[in-house]
Amino acid sequence: MDILFPAGRMIGGNLDKTFPRTESDGKTPKIGRDGQPEMQCSFGYAIPKGAETHWNQTPWGAEIYKTGAAAHPTLVASPAFSWKITDGDSTLPNKRGKRPCDQAGYPGHWVIWFSQGWLPKRVNANGTVELPEGAIVPGYFIQVFGSVAGNKLVPNGTPGVYLNPIAVALVGEGDKISVDVDTTSIGFGGAALPPGARPVQVAAPAFAGQVAPPTPPVPTGVVPAPDFLNPPPAGPQMTPAAAGTREQYHAAGWTDAQLIAGGLMTP
16 A cells, blocks of 8 residues: 655655665674575654554554554554554663664654665655755655555564655755764774784874974073963964974974974964
């Protein structure tokens, strides 16, 4: 069954590329019958809630529920039934330990995750112009024309429905949503170095290939005038010997007094 969904916001995923599918752990690649990783296009679509208390009380939700009930009449009430729809205000963690209510764009919405092995058509608001890659990104407002079908239950499988996007229309721009990955929890740093690789050396900033000169002695017994410590913007100039900018030396810990004493900057 085909459904034209109401306008909502794209809150995640990608409409331009397909990526390897993963198992329920979100990390292990899913292998197809041909022995190759299965690819998919997926994206999240947040539809604002109304007066309804359940998504199946909406016109589009009623059609999805009816399709699921027809495909699996004895299993439709199971908590494990895969509807691909999330209550954005829910405080129950998902399989990855994340609460919907904490996710960007989720609160106050019914969130649908569409997925399939090919890219949907991307068009403008009235469907008359096909859009290029990058035209629709998370945070923008869209309208989806998609299809719903009951899945085929296999041994140890999960009953549910397929939600496939046929076409996506860009109806408005919004603040872009970026996904921040916590790189400290991924596991970087535990891999053995391949032959020929050396540990990365942390060094001070390089200035045009020149080795930074030794720290010059700081003059004693001299009290600089206030205008020396706070020169006008057009005052101090780096000398050719510096081979770098004043800001670069400041970032490396140098003071103006040291730069001048070392002949690297004019007063």
